[in-house]
Amino acid sequence: MSKFKTDISRRDFLKNAGTAGIAVGAASVFGTAVAGESKHLEDKSVYEKAFGDDVQQIYVKKGKSQGPKGPIGFEDRKIAKNEITKEYNCDIAVVGGGMSGLIAALKGAEDGAKVVLIEKMTEGRGAFECFGAVDSRTQREAGIKTDKAVLLGEMHRSANYRIGPDVVRTYVEKSGEASDFMEQMFEKAGTGVVIAPMPLRPKYPNTGAPVIDAECMFYNTPGLPKDVRFRSGHVGLYIIQDLTKIAKKHPNITAKYSTPAAQLVIDSSGRVTGVIAKEDGKYVKINAKKGVILATGGYDANPEMMKAYLRPEDYSSASWWNPCWGTTGDGHMMGLKVGAAMDPVPHAVMNFTFGSPESFHIPAVRTLRAMGLYAMVNDDGERFVREDTAFQFISNATNRQASFGKQSWLLFDDTMISKNKETFDKAIAAFKVLKEKGWLFEANSPSELEKLMKMPKGNLVNTVKKFNAFKKDGKDQDFNRDMEFAKAFDGNKIYALVCNSVILATVSGLIIDEHGRVLNTKGEVIKGLYAAGNASGDFFSGNYPRHIPGTSMGRAITFGYLSAKHAITGV
Amino acid sequence: MKLLKSLLCISLFIAGSSIALAKQSQSSLDQMHQGYTQAEQCLECHGSYEENAAKTAELGKWNPHNSIHGGYVDCTNCHEQNKLTKNYCSYCHEYKPDLKK
Ligand SMILES: Cc1cc2nc3c(=O)[nH]c(=O)nc-3n(C[C@H](O)[C@H](O)[C@H](O)COP(=O)(O)OP(=O)(O)OC[C@H]3O[C@@H](n4cnc5c(N)ncnc54)[C@H](O)[C@@H]3O)c2cc1C
Numbered sequence: 101m102s103k104f105k106t107d108i109s110r111r112d113f114l115k116n117a118g119t120a121g122i123a124v125g126a127a128s129v130f131g132t133a134v135a136g137e138s139k140h141l142e143d144k145s146v147y148e149k150a151f152g153d154d155v156q157q158i159y160v161k162k163g164k165s166q167g168p169k170g171p172i173g174f175e176d177r178k179i180a181k182n183e184i185t186k187e188y189n190c191d192i193a194v195v196g197g198g199m200s201g202l203i204a205a206l207k208g209a210e211d212g213a214k215v216v217l218i219e220k221m222t223e224g225r226g227a228f229e230c231f232g233a234v235d236s237r238t239q240r241e242a243g244i245k246t247d248k249a250v251l252l253g254e255m256h257r258s259a260n261y262r263i264g265p266d267v268v269r270t271y272v273e274k275s276g277e278a279s280d281f282m283e284q285m286f287e288k289a290g291t292g293v294v295i296a297p298m299p300l301r302p303k304y305p306n307t308g309a310p311v312i313d314a315e316c317m318f319y320n321t322p323g324l325p326k327d328v329r330f331r332s333g334h335v336g337l338y339i340i341q342d343l344t345k346i347a348k349k350h351p352n353i354t355a356k357y358s359t360p361a362a363q364l365v366i367d368s369s370g371r372v373t374g375v376i377a378k379e380d381g382k383y384v385k386i387n388a389k390k391g392v393i394l395a396t397g398g399y400d401a402n403p404e405m406m407k408a409y410l411r412p413e414d415y416s417s418a419s420w421w422n423p424c425w426g427t428t429g430d431g432h433m434m435g436l437k438v439g440a441a442m443d444p445v446p447h448a449v450m451n452f453t454f455g456s457p458e459s460f461h462i463p464a465v466r467t468l469r470a471m472g473l474y475a476m477v478n479d480d481g482e483r484f485v486r487e488d489t490a491f492q493f494i495s496n497a498t499n500r501q502a503s504f505g506k507q508s509w510l511l512f513d514d515t516m517i518s519k520n521k522e523t524f525d526k527a528i529a530a531f532k533v534l535k536e537k538g539w540l541f542e543a544n545s546p547s548e549l550e551k552l553m554k555m556p557k558g559n560l561v562n563t564v565k566k567f568n569a570f571k572k573d574g575k576d577q578d579f580n581r582d583m584e585f586a587k588a589f590d591g592n593k594i595y596a597l598v599c600n601s602v603i604l605a606t607v608s609g610l611i612i613d614e615h616g617r618v619l620n621t622k623g624e625v626i627k628g629l630y631a632a633g634n635a636s637g638d639f640f641s642g643n644y645p646r647h648i649p650g651t652s653m654g655r656a657i658t659f660g661y662l663s664a665k666h667a668i669t670g671v
Numbered sequence: 672m673k674l675l676k677s678l679l680c681i682s683l684f685i686a687g688s689s690i691a692l693a694k695q696s697q698s699s700l701d702q703m704h705q706g707y708t709q710a711e712q713c714l715e716c717h718g719s720y721e722e723n724a725a726k727t728a729e730l731g732k733w734n735p736h737n738s739i740h741g742g743y744v745d746c747t748n749c750h751e752q753n754k755l756t757k758n759y760c761s762y763c764h765e766y767k768p769d770l771k772k
Contacts, residue, residue: 168759169710169745223741337739358743423740423763425748459762 146176147408147429150436158445163412167603170401170425173220173360173378174433185382190216190354192667193375193388194395195361195431197224198424199336199653200633201395202343203278203660206285209352211668216386217353218377220360225397225424226340227604230298230317232654235276237283238316242297246314248272251648254309258645262444267638270614270662275654278661279316282343289346293339294320298649309490315649359384364392364434364629372438372628391628391667393616395660398606398634399429400449410606411446417502418495418601419455427605431635435610438629441621443637447608450644450652451495455602456539473587474512475567476599481550481560483567484508486579487586490647495601508599509553511564513591531595539598549594564589607644607652609637616663630667632659704752713746733768735760 148155192208194201197219205217233239234246255268279295286293298315318324318335325338348355356379365374365385374387399405400422406415436442454461476487476494478501485497498508517527534540543549550560568588570576576583610631611619618629618636631637633656644652697705707713717723720743724736732739735749738760749757760766 168748171743171745221741222737222743223739225741227740421763423738425744426741456762462763 145404145408147405147433149176150433160412163407163416165403165406165415167403167406167415167418167420168401168422168425169403170428171220171360172402172428172430173362174428174430175362176433176437179363179376179383183383184376184385186379186384188216188354188384188386190214190386190388191390191670192216192664193218193386193392194664195375195377195392195434196220196395196397196426196633196635197340197344197347197355197357198226198395198397198426198633198656199224199228199340199343200397200635200656200660201393202340202347203282203285203657204393204395204630204632204664205347205353205355206343206350207281207661207664208668209347209350210281211665213352213390213664213668215353216388217347217355218359218361218375218386219355219357219426220396220430221424221426222357223424224340224344225426226336226338227423228336228339228650228653229319229334230315230650230653231279231657232271232314232648232650232652233275233279233316233657234272234314236279236295236316237276238279238295239276239297239314244297244313246312250310251312251314254312254648255639255645255651258309258643258648259639259641262641263638266614267612267636267659271639271651271655271658274662275658278658281661282657285343285346289342291342291345292322293318293342294322296320309647312649314654361396361430361434364438366438370439370626372626375434388628390670391630391663393630393632393660393663393667394431394435394610394618394635395632395656396429396431396434396635397427398450398609399432400427400603400605401425402428405429405432406606409445409447409608410449413499413503414446414449414451414601415603417499418451418603419457419459421452421455421460421602421604427634429606431631432609435618435629435631435635438626439620440618440626440629440631441611441623443608443611443641447606448640448643449603450492450605450607450646451499451601451603452491452646453494453498453599453601454491455600457598457600460602461597461599471512471516471518472585473516474510475563475586475589477509477511477560477563477596478506479509479553479555480506481553481555481563483563483578486576486581488581490645492643492646496643498599498601502601509596510599511560511589511594511596513589513595514593515591516587534597541596543594544592546589546594549596553596564594605634605644605652607634607640609635611638612636612659612663614662615666616659617666627671630663632656632663700753707752708747710746713750730768733760733766 191213192215194205194215194217197217201217202224205215208215234248252268252272283295295316298317300313318339347353359377359379361375361377363376364372365376367373372392374385375392376383376385432442474487475483476485478484484501485494501508518524531540541549541553543552546561546564571583571586571588574583612631613619616630616632617625618631620626636659639655724734724742727734727736736742749755749759758766
C-alpha cells in the first residue's frame with residue numbers, strides 16, 4: 101500500500117486554501133490531481149470525516165453496498181440549547197435496547213440506580229439463539245469445565261493478536277457472573293426462559309482450531325413457539341421481549357422506545373454528562389449523573405458506514421441476514437465525536453456462509469445441515485476452500501471468488517441429502533422454488549451439470565473425480581479437508597446450490613477497558629462514557645471468529661453487566 | 672405546517688416532472704414520483720412512519736411497516752418511488768400474512 105505524503109500536504113493545502121472553492125480554483129497551480137483530491141475530501145461522508153484532519157486514506161476500489169438501510173439517529177451538527185424541549189435526570193443513561201443495553205439497564209436498576217433506557221426502534225434488536233459464557237451456573241452444574249487458557253489463546257489468535265489483553269480476559273473471567281445475573285432476571289420475569297449448556301459437537305465442523313466448550317442456549321425454554329426451535333435469529337426475539345418486559349416494569353427504569361439518541365453531552369472537563377435524543381420528534385436531554393452506556397450495536401444497516409470502515413470485498417457481493425435495522429453505528433459516531441478511540445480499520449464483520457442471493461438459505465439449509473457433506477465449487481467448477489472450515493473462512497474465500505466475478509456453489513448429490521424420508525422429500529420439494537429462482541441446478545451427471553451451468557468443459561467432472569479420490573485416500577491434497585466427514589459423489593442426481601457470503605453484524609467498535617469505560621486515542625478513560633456489545637471494540641479483528649462459541653452475545657451480556665456495575669460507582 | 676408540506680410537495684413535484692419529461696412511456700403516477708429518492712421525501716406526502724404502519728396494522732406481526740423485529744425502516748429498502756421493488760420480509764420468511772396471523 102503506497103503511503104503518499106499527500107495527507108500532510110493536502111491538509112496544509114486545505115488549511116491555507118480556506119475554502120474548497122479556492123482549492124478547486126487553484127487547480128492550474130497544483131495540477132488536476134490536487135484539484136481532484138480536494139474535491140474528494142469535500143465529498144467525504146460524515147463517517148470518513150469522523151477522523152478529522154488527521155486522516156490517512158488507504159486506497160481501495162469502491163465497493164457497492166446493497167444492504168438494508170436503517171434510520172440514523174446520530175447527528176453531527178451542533179444541537180443548540182434552545183432546541184432542547186425537555187430534560188430528564190437519572191444516574192445512568194443506556195442507549196440501545198438490545199441485549200447489552202437491557203442487561204446494562206437491569207444491572208444498574210437492580211443495584212439501585214435510576215436508569216433511563218432509550219431505544220431508537222419500536223423493539224430492541226433480538227437476533228441470536230446462543231451465547232458464550234464460562235462457568236455460569238448451568239455450566240457448573242452440568243460439570244462443564246472450560247479450559248480458559250485455550251479459549252483465551254484462541255481469541256487472541258483469531259484476532260491476529262491485534263487486540264489488548266484486558267477486554268477478552270475479562271470476558272473469560274466474568275461472563276459466567278453476567279450470565280447468572282441474566283438468569284436471575286428471567287427468574288424474576290417468571291415466564292420460564294431456561295438457560296442450558298449448548299451440547300458440544302466433538303469434531304464437526306473441524307476448523308483446525310480447538311473445540312471449546314463455552315456456550316449456552318435457550319432452546320429448552322418452554323413457551324417458545326414450536327417453529328422457533330433451532331431457528332437462529334428467531335429465539336432471540338422472544339428472549340429480548342422477555343427482558344424488555346422486565347425492564348419496562350422495573351421501578352428504577354424509565355424505558356423510552358422510538359427515541360433515537362443523536363449525540364453525547366460533555367462538560368468543560370470532558371466528562372460525558374448525558375445524551376441528547378429525539379422523543380416525539382423533539383430534542384430532549386437526558387442528564388446522567390453517573391454515566392452513559394452506548395449499547396447501540398454495530399452498523400450492518402448503514403451502507404455508508406460499511407463503505408467507510410469495512411473491506412469492500414466483505415460487503416460488495418454479500419447478502420444480509422439482519423432482521424433488525426436499528427444498527428446504524430450511531431454509538432460509534434457519538435463516541436468518535438467526543439474523542440473516543442475506535443478499532444483500526446478495516447473492521448471485522450460477522451459473516452457466514454450459506455447465504456442465498458437474498459439472505460440466508462432458509463429453509464433449504466435445514467435439509468442441507470443434515471448433509472454437511474457437499475463440496476464447494478466456483479463458476480469454473482473448481483474447489484477453492486476446505487468446506488469443513490469455520491463459516492468466516494468460507495465466507496472470505498467466497499468473497500475472493502466474487503471479487504473476480506465468480507459465484508460459489510454447494511455441490512452435492514442425492515446421497516448427501518438426509519436419509520430421513522420426510523426431510524428428504526421436503527428438500528426435494530423446496531428445490532422446486534430454488535430452481536425457479538435460478539439458485540439451484542440439477543443434473544444426472546457432473547458432465548451434464550457443467551454443461552447446464554456453462555462451466556469450462558471437463559472442470560467439474562475432474563473436480564468430482566479428484567474429490568472422490570481424496571475420499572478414497574483419506575486425504576484432501578488440495579485443501580486438507582478432513583475427509584472422514586466427506587462423502588464420495590456416487591448418487592443418481594447431482595445438484596449445485598448458489599452460496600453467498602452473508603452479513604449478520606459488524607463487531608468492531610469503540611476501545612474500552614475491562615470495566616467497559618471508553619478510552620480516548622491516548623488510551624485514557626473518557627469519564628462517564630461506557631460501551632458494550634457490538635458498539636465496543638478491542639475484541640475481534642479481521643473476522644468474527646464463528647468457531648469460538650457465541651462470543652458476540654457473550655460480550656454483549658458481559659459488558660452490559662460490567663459497565664453498569666462500574667458506572668454505578670460514579671467514578 | 673400542512674401548507675408548508677404541500678408546498679414542498681408541489682415544488683418537488685415540479686422539479687421531478689421536468690426530469691420525467693424525457694421518458695414518455697411512463698404513467699402519470701410514475702412521472703409524479705420522479706426525483707423522489709429519499710425516505711424523507713416519501714414521508715412528506717405519504718405521512719409519518721407511524722401513520723404508514725397504522726395503515727397496514729391489520730397485518731399484525733406481519734406488518735411490513737412495523738414488524739416484530741422493530742420499526743421503522745427506510746422506505747427505500749422496499750419501495751422505489753411508486754413501485755414496490757422488493758419485499759424484504761420474504762427474504763427470510765415465506766411472506767403470507769393471511770395464513771400466518
Ligand atoms: C440472524 C442472527 C443470528 C445471530 N445469532 C447469534 C448467536 O447465536 N450468538 C451470538 O453470539 N451472536 C449472534 N448474532 C449476533 C448478535 O445478534 C449480535 O452480536 C448482538 O445482538 C449484539 O448485541 P448488542 O446489544 O451489542 O447490539 P444489538 O443487539 O444490535 O442492539 C443494539 C440496539 O441499539 C439500538 N440503537 C441503535 N442506535 C440507537 C440510537 N441512536 N438510539 C437508541 N437506540 C439505538 C438498536 O435499534 C438496537 O436495538 C446473530 C445475529 C443475527 C443477525
